[in-house]
Amino acid sequence: MSETLLAKPVTAVSTTTPPVEERKGLTKKEIAADHPTWCPGCGDFSVLALYFKLIEKRKMWHEKITTVAGIGCSSRFPYFVQAHGAHYIHGRALPFASGISLSRPDLHVFVFGGDGDAFSIGGNHFNHTARKNIKMTYCVMDNWVYGLTKKQTSPTSPLGFKSKTDQWGAVDYPINPMKQAIAAGATFVARTTHTNPNHVLQMMEAAMDHDGFSFIECLSECVEFYEGAFDASNPRKGGVFNEVPKSHDVTDELAAYKLAGEPFPGSFGIFYKSNKPTKNAKEAEIIKSFQSKTAGLKDWQILQKNFDRMK
Amino acid sequence: MSDIIEKALSSGDGAPKVSRINEVVIRIAGNSQDGIQAIGGFLARLAGRSEQEVMTFMTIPATISGGASIFQVRMGSGEVLSSGDEADVLLAFYQHSYDAHISSLKKGGIVMFDSDHVVPNPELEKTYHHVGIPISSLTVEAIGGTAKDKGKNIYSLGLIAKTFDLDLPKLEKLIGERFTGKDPSILNNALAAFHAGYSHSLGNLLETFKFTDAQKKDGTQIVMNGNEALGYGLIAAGVRFGAGYPITPWSDIMELLRRELPKYGGMFIQTEDEIAAISMAIGGSYAGRVSVTGSSGPGISLKTEALGWAIMAEMPLVIVDVQRGGPSTGMPTNIEQSDLNIAVNGGHGDAPRVVIAPANVEDCFYMAIEAVNIARKYSVPVIILTDQGIATRIEAFVQPNLEKVCQDISPDFTPIADHKPYDLSTPNGVSLHVPPGTKINSGKYPIVTGLEHDELGHPTGSPKLHQQMTAKRRKKLQALGATLPVPKIYGPSEGNVLLVGWGSTEGPIKEAVDRARAAGDSVSSIHIKHINPLPNGLENIFSGFNHVFVVEMNDEGLYGFGQFGAILRARYCDPKIQGLNKTDGLTWKVKEILERTKTNLTAGIRKL
Numbered sequence: 001m002s003e004t005l006l007a008k009p010v011t012a013v014s015t016t017t018p019p020v021e022e023r024k025g026l027t028k029k030e031i032a033a034d035h036p037t038w039c040p041g042c043g044d045f046s047v048l049a050l051y052f053k054l055i056e057k058r059k060m061w062h063e064k065i066t067t068v069a070g071i072g073c074s075s076r077f078p079y080f081v082q083a084h085g086a087h088y089i090h091g092r093a094l095p096f097a098s099g100i101s102l103s104r105p106d107l108h109v110f111v112f113g114g115d116g117d118a119f120s121i122g123g124n125h126f127n128h129t130a131r132k133n134i135k136m137t138y139c140v141m142d143n144w145v146y147g148l149t150k151k152q153t154s155p156t157s158p159l160g161f162k163s164k165t166d167q168w169g170a171v172d173y174p175i176n177p178m179k180q181a182i183a184a185g186a187t188f189v190a191r192t193t194h195t196n197p198n199h200v201l202q203m204m205e206a207a208m209d210h211d212g213f214s215f216i217e218c219l220s221e222c223v224e225f226y227e228g229a230f231d232a233s234n235p236r237k238g239g240v241f242n243e244v245p246k247s248h249d250v251t252d253e254l255a256a257y258k259l260a261g262e263p264f265p266g267s268f269g270i271f272y273k274s275n276k277p278t279k280n281a282k283e284a285e286i287i288k289s290f291q292s293k294t295a296g297l298k299d300w301q302i303l304q305k306n307f308d309r310m311k
Numbered sequence: 312m313s314d315i316i317e318k319a320l321s322s323g324d325g326a327p328k329v330s331r332i333n334e335v336v337i338r339i340a341g342n343s344q345d346g347i348q349a350i351g352g353f354l355a356r357l358a359g360r361s362e363q364e365v366m367t368f369m370t371i372p373a374t375i376s377g378g379a380s381i382f383q384v385r386m387g388s389g390e391v392l393s394s395g396d397e398a399d400v401l402l403a404f405y406q407h408s409y410d411a412h413i414s415s416l417k418k419g420g421i422v423m424f425d426s427d428h429v430v431p432n433p434e435l436e437k438t439y440h441h442v443g444i445p446i447s448s449l450t451v452e453a454i455g456g457t458a459k460d461k462g463k464n465i466y467s468l469g470l471i472a473k474t475f476d477l478d479l480p481k482l483e484k485l486i487g488e489r490f491t492g493k494d495p496s497i498l499n500n501a502l503a504a505f506h507a508g509y510s511h512s513l514g515n516l517l518e519t520f521k522f523t524d525a526q527k528k529d530g531t532q533i534v535m536n537g538n539e540a541l542g543y544g545l546i547a548a549g550v551r552f553g554a555g556y557p558i559t560p561w562s563d564i565m566e567l568l569r570r571e572l573p574k575y576g577g578m579f580i581q582t583e584d585e586i587a588a589i590s591m592a593i594g595g596s597y598a599g600r601v602s603v604t605g606s607s608g609p610g611i612s613l614k615t616e617a618l619g620w621a622i623m624a625e626m627p628l629v630i631v632d633v634q635r636g637g638p639s640t641g642m643p644t645n646i647e648q649s650d651l652n653i654a655v656n657g658g659h660g661d662a663p664r665v666v667i668a669p670a671n672v673e674d675c676f677y678m679a680i681e682a683v684n685i686a687r688k689y690s691v692p693v694i695i696l697t698d699q700g701i702a703t704r705i706e707a708f709v710q711p712n713l714e715k716v717c718q719d720i721s722p723d724f725t726p727i728a729d730h731k732p733y734d735l736s737t738p739n740g741v742s743l744h745v746p747p748g749t750k751i752n753s754g755k756y757p758i759v760t761g762l763e764h765d766e767l768g769h770p771t772g773s774p775k776l777h778q779q780m781t782a783k784r785r786k787k788l789q790a791l792g793a794t795l796p797v798p799k800i801y802g803p804s805e806g807n808v809l810l811v812g813w814g815s816t817e818g819p820i821k822e823a824v825d826r827a828r829a830a831g832d833s834v835s836s837i838h839i840k841h842i843n844p845l846p847n848g849l850e851n852i853f854s855g856f857n858h859v860f861v862v863e864m865n866d867e868g869l870y871g872f873g874q875f876g877a878i879l880r881a882r883y884c885d886p887k888i889q890g891l892n893k894t895d896g897l898t899w900k901v902k903e904i905l906e907r908t909k910t911n912l913t914a915g916i917r918k919l
Contacts, residue, residue, distance in 0.1 A: 066747045095587035099597065
């Protein structure tokens with residue numbers, strides 16, 4: 001798709017990376033880095049474990065894995081993965097990841113974060129990265145609370161949730177991440193929960209295979225500050241885990257929106273998927289059309305042409 | 312030049328004569344939609360092609376359409392240092408242009424005005440030579456009914472060309488190039504307007520002027536403004552990725568990069584906001600190639616948290632700040648050098664970064680390359696501080712040898728044995744970034760982070776590591792400082808007054824030195840291009856003078872030293888360093904610098 005993009009680095013990659021067949025897949029031991037700093041019982045552990053599984057299963061190499069996060073409990077993620085990674089500032093992981101995605105078509109960028117990062121401080125970036133359809137996978141571990149700063153109201157906290165900043169119960173209407181993503185123009189929108197590992201992996205794989213901005217909301221319980229938040233979605237706690245109905249048409253935006261409006265626990269699975277061209281592909285097209293006019297010229301000769309007009 | 316004009320005009324012996332001149336300052340005043348920038352552009356380009364020196368100055372109104380606007384061009388056969396304090400010729404399109412700008416004219420200067428719109432003030436007719444020409448109606452006569460607003464600039468260019476005996480074929484060629492590819496009738500109209508202006512009788516102006524021959528230049532000259540030079544400099548430096556958000560006067564650079572980079576296989580992204588812009592550029596740098604972002608005042612404020620991350624994570628990055636009047640929205644189309652503090656110190660924590668400031672348009676090109684190379688060599692963000700004046704000013708300079716200066720900075724993905732992104736054992740604290748895509752044979756991969764970290768990038772709360780890493784980030788800038796050249800002194804190395812400048816003020820400061828020395832005063836100057844870190848050895852220069860005045864376009868501040876002045880005082884603890892500041896949003900006039908220097912000297916050294 002984007003071979004013309006930043007042609008030199010891509011060429012450099014392909015000449016210095018051994019052919020895929022010659023290397024074995026990584027083991028969990030080779031992928032794991034620091035021991036996670038999360039509280040025992042935190043839902044984020046299973047998301048991490050399934051990311052490792054994804055890497056193993058899809059035979060990704062260390063140097064090709066790029067894990068990016070903002071700030072929050074879940075955003076500690078990159079430290080626990082033995083691969084290239086970046087722990088960026090609060091709320092801005094998406095534009096940072098976009099910089100990587102657009103300039104390096106040879107990498108698949110994974111971004112992990114929490115609900116505060118995605119929908120509060122980073123809300124603007126969520127909308128714009130989605131609408132531009134920049135290729136990457138964004139997994140939001142939604143726990144409905146600010147955990148790192150110890151129990152303040154989050155943009156997804158339900159009405160009435162008692163936090164340190166709403167001691168009498170949250171009064172602000174929460175964001176519905178699925179509606180937000182669909183309305184913003186995300187081309188892959190899925191919902192899963194940490195208590196169903198197979199489903200999480202299934203969603204991660206589908207997201208990774210999607211050519212575009214793929215968004216997963218993964219419910220991930222904060223056992224310390226919002227225990228039991230998702231019990232209603234967990235069969236082991238007496239709840240129900242309903243998959244998106246087989247009859248649902250994932251290309252039907254209105255149907256997806258309707259699905260997103262179901263009361264908790266709602267449905268799990270792929271709500272929406274469309275194959276709009278990515279920004280990566282569009283930019284590559286622009287480059288291609290410009291470069292067809294300058295074919296055979298060295299960079300300095302292209303610049304010289306401009307300078308010749310300024311004499 | 313005015314003296315010559317006066318003599319020639321008062322001689323009154325009938326036949327127009329041709330007088331030789333070295334230089335001229337022409338101010339064109341009208342409204343923003345009159346295309347007066349185009350006249351200035353033609354004149355500047357002509358000067359470049361005639362091996363003359365040229366410098367322009369323009370103002371644009373902050374309003375979208377309409378509003379008063381000026382363009383001043385100074386062309387000369389010798390060195391042109393500034394756009395000139397006073398104009399020799401004023402071309403006024405409207406009454407308001409006449410009223411507002413007649414005072415910028417030298418006594419005895421020529422005011423050409425559109426007599427369709429301007430009624431001259433009889434009082435002023437004694438002081439300035441008035442040449443009334445019905446420019447609007449003559450333009451209509453030349454090219455037909457509706458085109459007057461579009462053609463009168465070119466008509467006026469013809470008038471100026473006649474008055475100054477400018478090279479007709481060269482100007483015709485420039486007009487031809489400008490209108491190439493458009494409807495041929497547009498070019499024909501333009502040439503018709505130009506010739507009509509050129510052949511118009513100059514009324515009571517009894518003399519025309521001719522430039523003395525320019526000194527032969529070493530190479531072909533090119534003509535552009537500072538924003539263009541900076542944008543092309545970044546391309547020459549090998550920058551292929553960047554992101555930005557529109558803001559005046561930075562937008563020109565992002566528009567240029569958006570348009571040009573695809574030719575080189577790169578791209579420039581317009582983001583949703585300033586924070587996204589710097590974040591995306593940092594992402595591009597992280598991915599392997601030094602990237603660029605930029606803005607003007609308010610946008611730079613927004614970017615500072617991310618800038619702090621780039622410093623902490625030791626990521627190479629180039630940030631352009633085209634300064635304007637602040638704080639807040641301030642004066643978007645005026646000139647100020649008041650972002651120095653935020654450039655050097657903006658953001659929380661101890662966050663050393665590099666700040667450099669080009670002094671002229673040519674510098675914008677070469678210092679963009681220098682910025683990229685410093686960013687790569689020291690793995691650090693580099694801020695290029697320019698300002699509205701230098702951004703929009705057109706100058707001619709010798710064309711760079713592009714084959715030589717253009718560089719390829721593609722990342723190297725050769726596998727490496729081992730890598731510590733924050734290696735503490737390296738000399739000078741410099742450790743380089745290794746982008747994703749690079750296989751590390753030890754199997755230990757780097758995390759880049761804004762948390763305080765160990766050598767591999769993993770978070771730490773260790774007091775010792777925080778001290779060591781803070782020192783590491785500082786030491787690499789100190790190492791850079793030791794390599795920087797000491798600025799050359801303009802004038803003798805010992806004397807009474809040393810003027811210190813930075814950024815776009817170099818021209819008027821040097822011209823002030825010339826004029827002061829011609830009047831017998833002991834004045835020299837230096838211009839500092841490396842703001843943070845400073846080059847070593849400035850104290851040796853300061854020691855040769857009784858007074859050091861730091862000339863800046865910013866407020867003197869609470870303690871009276873201005874922004875750069877305060878840094879120099881803190882660095883050198885030298886009480887003879889004083890501020891010479893102004894905040895009117897306009898470039899320094901040579902006269903102002905001289906007057907203010909005198910005032911400072913008579914007032915004595917400020918209370919310490």
